[in-house]
Amino acid sequence: xxxxxxxxxxxxxxxxxxxxxxxxxxxxxxxxxxxxxxxxxxxxxxxxxxxxxxxxxxxxxxxxxxxxxxxxxxxxxxxxxxxxxxxxxxxxxxxxx
Amino acid sequence: xxxxxxxxxxxxxxxxxxxxxxxxxxxxxxxxxxxxxxxxxxxxxxxxxxxxxxxxxxxxxxxxxxxxxxxxxxxxxxxxxxxxxxxxxxxxxxxxxxxxxxxxxxxxxxxxxxxxxxxxxxxxxxxxxxxxxxxxxxxxxxxxxxxxxxxxxxxxxxxxxxxxxxxxxxxxxxxxxxxxxxxxxxxxxxxxxxxxxxxxxxxxxxxxxxxxxxxxxxxxxxxxxxxxxxxxxxxxxxxxxxxxxxxxxxxxxxxxxxxxxxxxxxxxxxxxxxxxxxxxxxxxxxxxxxxxxxxxxxxxxxxxxxxxxxxxxxxxxxxxxxxxxxxxxxxxxxxxxxxxxxxxxxxxxxxxxxxxxxxxxxxxxxxxxxxxxxxxxxxxxxxxxxxxxxxxxxxxxxxxxxxxxxxxxxxxxxxxxxxxxxxxxxxxxxxxxxxxxxxxxxxxxxxxxxxxxxxxxxxxxxxxxxxxxxxxxxxxxxxxxxxxxxxxxxx
Numbered sequence: 295x296x297x298x299x300x301x302x303x304x305x306x307x308x309x310x311x312x313x314x315x316x317x318x319x320x321x322x323x324x325x326x327x328x329x330x331x332x333x334x335x336x337x338x339x340x341x342x343x344x345x346x347x348x349x350x351x352x353x354x355x356x357x358x359x360x361x362x363x364x365x366x367x368x369x370x371x372x373x374x375x376x377x378x379x380x381x382x383x384x385x386x387x388x389x390x391x
Numbered sequence: 392x393x394x395x396x397x398x399x400x401x402x403x404x405x406x407x408x409x410x411x412x413x414x415x416x417x418x419x420x421x422x423x424x425x426x427x428x429x430x431x432x433x434x435x436x437x438x439x440x441x442x443x444x445x446x447x448x449x450x451x452x453x454x455x456x457x458x459x460x461x462x463x464x465x466x467x468x469x470x471x472x473x474x475x476x477x478x479x480x481x482x483x484x485x486x487x488x489x490x491x492x493x494x495x496x497x498x499x500x501x502x503x504x505x506x507x508x509x510x511x512x513x514x515x516x517x518x519x520x521x522x523x524x525x526x527x528x529x530x531x532x533x534x535x536x537x538x539x540x541x542x543x544x545x546x547x548x549x550x551x552x553x554x555x556x557x558x559x560x561x562x563x564x565x566x567x568x569x570x571x572x573x574x575x576x577x578x579x580x581x582x583x584x585x586x587x588x589x590x591x592x593x594x595x596x597x598x599x600x601x602x603x604x605x606x607x608x609x610x611x612x613x614x615x616x617x618x619x620x621x622x623x624x625x626x627x628x629x630x631x632x633x634x635x636x637x638x639x640x641x642x643x644x645x646x647x648x649x650x651x652x653x654x655x656x657x658x659x660x661x662x663x664x665x666x667x668x669x670x671x672x673x674x675x676x677x678x679x680x681x682x683x684x685x686x687x688x689x690x691x692x693x694x695x696x697x698x699x700x701x702x703x704x705x706x707x708x709x710x711x712x713x714x715x716x717x718x719x720x721x722x723x724x725x726x727x728x729x730x731x732x733x734x735x736x737x738x739x740x741x742x743x744x745x746x747x748x749x750x751x752x753x754x755x756x757x758x759x760x761x762x763x764x765x766x767x768x769x770x771x772x773x774x775x776x777x778x779x780x781x782x783x784x785x786x787x788x789x790x791x792x793x794x795x796x797x798x799x800x801x802x803x804x805x806x807x808x809x810x811x812x813x814x815x816x817x818x819x820x821x822x823x824x825x826x827x828x829x830x831x832x833x834x835x836x837x838x839x840x841x842x843x844x845x846x847x848x849x850x851x852x853x854x855x856x857x858x859x860x861x862x863x864x865x866x867x868x869x870x871x872x873x874x875x876x877x878x879x880x881x882x
Contacts, residue, residue, distance in 0.1 A: 297719060308559065308560045311559055312559075312561070314558050315557050315561075316557075317561075317870040326576075331440065353674065354674070354715075354716070354717075354720060357720060357723070358715075358719075358720060358723065360585045360586060361586065361720070361723030361724070361726070361727060362586075362723065363582070364582040364583040364586065364727060364730060364852065365723070365726055366728070367559070367560050367578070367582035368578060368582060368730070370560050371561065371562035371578050371582075372562065372564075374562070375561060375562045375563065375564050375565065379565050
C-alpha cells in the first residue's frame with residue numbers, strides 16, 4: 295500500500311513537471327492557479343514519497359524511493375506520450391524559440 | 392568551446408558506449424537475472440518442494456554432516472547453506488570452479504531430494520561477474536567494462552546536461568523513429584541513473600584490485616617473495632578433518648551470538664567449524680562468524696565487529712549483491728537492471744541509425760550490426776535455450792549440468808553465426824526478423840513446456856514457476872511486437 299502511495303506521489307510529480315514545460319503548456323494552456331498547483335506538487339511530491347519510504351523502512355527507504363521514482367517516471371512518460379497522441383499532439387516536441 | 396567539448400564527449404560516449412556496451416549488455420542482462428538466482432535455481436530443480444519450513448531438525452543436520460564428511464573424503468570442500476525464508480532448503484554446496492552446486496536435503500528428515508543436475512541461477516551469477524572466464528581474465532574484463540560504463544555515463548550526463556531537467560520524462564514514440572529511440576535511451580538512462588551509477592560504481596569497486604593490484608603486475612627480481620603455504624585449489628581440500636561434532640548445539644549458540652535465526656552458512660576446515668551470519672540481515676555483507684573446534688565443539692572465537700574501512704566495503708558488496716533485499720526491493724533491482732539493459736540496447740540502435748547512411752553500409756558497419764543482433768537477440772535466445780534445456784534434457788543424463796551449459800553456448804554461437812552471416816551479406820533485416828521470431832516462439836512457448844513437463848505441482852509453492860513462466864512469456868510477446876513493428880512497411 296505504501297509502495298503504491300509512493301508511486302502515486304512520484305507519478306504526480308513527473309506529470310506536473312511535464313505540464314510545467316513550455317512545450318506542453320503551449321499545447322495545453324491552463325490558468326496561473328493550475329500552474330501554481332503543479333509547482334507545489336512537483337516540490338512536495340518527492341518529499342512526501344521519501345517520507346513514506348523512510349517510514350516503511352528507515353534503512354532501505356532511499357533505495358525504494360529511487361527505484362519507485364524510476365518506475366513511476368517511465369510509466370508517466372508512456373502515459374504522457376499516449377495522452378499527447380490522443381490529443382493529436384504527439385509530434386509537438388519543443389516550442390520554437 | 393562548450394560545443395567542442397560536447398562534440399568530443401559525444402564521440403567518446405558513442406564509441407566507448409558501443410564497444411564496451413557489446414559486452415556490458417550481457418553483464419546487465421545476466422546481472423538482472425542473477426537478482427533472482429535462488430528462484431531460478433528453484434525453477435530449475437522442480438523436484439524440491441518449496442513448502443518446507445526454515446526449522447532444522449538435529450537429524451537433518453546429522454545427515455548434512457555425514458554428506459560433508461563423505462565429500463571431504465572425495466577431496467571436495469563442501470559447506471552448508473541453511474534454510475531461509477527465501478530458500479527453505481538445507482543445501483550441501485561446493486564450488487566447482489564456476490558455480491556453487493550440491494545436494495538439497497529435507498530440513499526435517501535430512502533425506503536428499505532426487506534433484507536434477509543443473510547450474511541453475513548460479514550460472515547467471517557467474518556469467519555476470521566473470522563472463523565465465525574465471526577471475527583472470529573474466530572478472531578483470533568485467534571490472535574494466537565497469538570503468539568504461541562510468542566513462543560512458545559521465546560523458547552522457549555532460550552531453551545531455553542542458554536538456555536533463557526539461558526533458559526528464561519526455562518520450563515521443565510516435566515521432567520520427569530516431570527521435571523515439573534517443574528518447575528511450577535518455578529516459579532509461581536518466582530515470583534510473585542513480586541505480587545504474589551505484590551498481591556500476593559498486594561493481595567496479597568490488598573487483599578493483601584486479602585492475603590495480605597491491606603488488607606489481609611484473610614480479611620484481613630484487614626482492615624475494617615469501618614462500619606461500621601450499622593451498623588447495625578453490626573448492627577442494629588437501630586433508631580430511633576429524634569427525635564433525637553434533638552441529639545443533641553449535642548452531643544454537645552461534646545464532647544467539649550473531650542474532651541471525653536462519654539462513655546461515657556453515658564452513659568446515661580441518662580444525663574448525665565456522666558458522667556465518669546470514670546475508671539477509673541488513674545491507675552490510677558482514678561475514679560475522681563464530682568459530683568452534685572441530686574436535687570437541689568448544690567455542691574458539693567470535694568475529695562480530697569490523698573496522699570502518701572493512702565496513703565500507705561490506706556495504707559496497709551488500710548493496711551490489713542485494714542479498715539483504717526483501718522481495719519488493721529485489722523486484723526494483725530487477726526492473727532497474729532491465730532499464731540498464733534497455734539503455735544499452737537503445738544506445739546500440741541509435742548508434743547504428745546514425746551511421747547507416749554515412750557509412751554506406753560498409754564492412755565495419757555490417758559487422759557492428761551483426762554483433763548488435765548477437766548481443767541483443769541471440770543472447771536472450773540462448774538464455775531461453777538454457778531454460779528449455781533444463782526441462783527437455785533427461786533428468787538422469789550423465790553430466791547433465793555441463794550439457795545444459797553447452798547447449799546455452801551452442802545456441803548462442805549458432806545464432807551469432809546466423810546474425811553475422813546475414814548481416815555481412817547485407818541481409819541484416821532478415822537476421823533481425825528471423826531471430827526475433829525465434830525469440831518470440833521460445834519465450835511464448837516456455838509456460839506450455841513447463842506445464843507439459845509435469846515436473847511440479849502448481850498448487851503449492853507454484854509462485855516461482857508461474858512468475859518465471861510469465862516472464863518468459865512476456866519476453867516472447869515483446870519480441871513478437873518488435874517483429875511486427877519491423878515488418879511494417881515504414882520500417
